[in-house]
Amino acid sequence: MQMPPRIRKAALALHICSSVGWIGAAFAYLAVAVAAQVSQQASTVYSAWMAMELIGWAVIVPLGCLAFLTGLLMSLGTSWGLIRHYWVLIAFVLTTLALGVLLLHMPTVTQTAELARTMSEADAVTLGGDIVHPAVGIGILVVVTVLNIYKPRGQTGLTQHNRAGQAR
Amino acid sequence: MNDVKSGAQPGPPGRSIRGLAGTPRWVKVFVVVAATVLLMMVVAMLITGGEHGPGRHLSAASIYERTAASTAATDTDLGGVC
Numbered sequence: 248m249q250m251p252p253r254i255r256k257a258a259l260a261l262h263i264c265s266s267v268g269w270i271g272a273a274f275a276y277l278a279v280a281v282a283a284q285v286s287q288q289a290s291t292v293y294s295a296w297m298a299m300e301l302i303g304w305a306v307i308v309p310l311g312c313l314a315f316l317t318g319l320l321m322s323l324g325t326s327w328g329l330i331r332h333y334w335v336l337i338a339f340v341l342t343t344l345a346l347g348v349l350l351l352h353m354p355t356v357t358q359t360a361e362l363a364r365t366m367s368e369a370d371a372v373t374l375g376g377d378i379v380h381p382a383v384g385i386g387i388l389v390v391v392t393v394l395n396i397y398k399p400r401g402q403t404g405l406t407q408h409n410r411a412g413q414a415r
Numbered sequence: 416m417n418d419v420k421s422g423a424q425p426g427p428p429g430r431s432i433r434g435l436a437g438t439p440r441w442v443k444v445f446v447v448v449a450a451t452v453l454l455m456m457v458v459a460m461l462i463t464g465g466e467h468g469p470g471r472h473l474s475a476a477s478i479y480e481r482t483a484a485s486t487a488a489t490d491t492d493l494g495g496v497c
Contacts, residue, residue, distance in 0.1 A: 333442045383456075401439035 250324035258324065262317035266395075269310040270388045276302045277381040284376030289368035292375075299377060300360040303353050311346045318342060333401040334394045345387045352380055 250258065276299055283295035322329045322339065330336050356377065363371055 333439060337442070337445065399439070399441050401442055404437070 248324060249326065250320075255321075255325065258317055258320050262314065262321050265310050265313035265317060266388070266392065269307065269314050270385060270392070272302060272306040272310055273381050273385045273388065276307060277378065277385065280376035280378050280381055282376070283374065284378055287372055289371040292371050293363045295376065296356075296360040296363040296374065300356050303349075303356050308349065308353060311349055315342055315346050328406060330403055330405045332398075333403055334397075334399050336403060338391045338394045341387050341391050345384050345391075348380070349384065 279295045279298045279302065283292050283299070286292055286295070318339065319329070321327070322335050327335050329339060359374065359377075363374055366374070
């Protein structure tokens with residue numbers, strides 16, 4: 248099923264904005280996480296966890312879901328297909344992985360933020376930050392972005408429409 | 416980002432059906448690197464005790480304090496029966 252050009256461009260614009268926004272928000276989350284990790288002040292650690300919870304649920308999760316859905320729409324609604332080309336398939340798997348880990352991890356962030364609210368100042372400092380998840384997430388999203396820009400050659404052979412797709 | 420119009424697929428023609436031998440080199444390299452990174456992450460998680468939740472943000476001292484406080488409260492509630 249091919250999307251009409253106007254709808255395709257609108258979906259592409261939405262996909263680029265949400266994907267790039269996702270990466271930007273992940274960098275903002277990482278900056279706050281580093282602040283929580285290195286700070287020796289309980290108020291900074293407490294504020295950082297509140298900010299991580301807010302950025303995560305209010306910005307990263309919606310953008311991640313939007314990027315995933317628009318990516319799915321762009322692949323299924325164009326001749327690229329979802330499993331026809333290696334780069335699309337790998338980008339889809341990596342995006343699904345990143346979004347899955349994000350959705351599984353955010354309740355932990357909420358729990359830790361709740362913990363920070365109830366802890367004494369001495370304990371709050373020991374909470375540290377949440378650096379690994381955003382760092383790995385950014386790495387995955389950058390790989391996906393590079394794949395989307397370079398579109399390296401190679402077809403999977405998993406569909407019947409490969410020859411037709413190449414002819415387009 | 417799947418811009419079909421500006422990104423004409425540069426794939427070689429006539430290679431629609433292929434086995435693993437026909438897989439592009441960049442895909443093979445990618446899979447090896449991804450598997451290595453995944454393995455390293457699993458090993459790192461096992462080495463650090465496999466703790467993967469809010470508990471990993473708590474130091475051993477604070478966990479001990481909380482456990483001790485909780486135990487003391489339970490003992491008080493039960494009148495030292497346990």
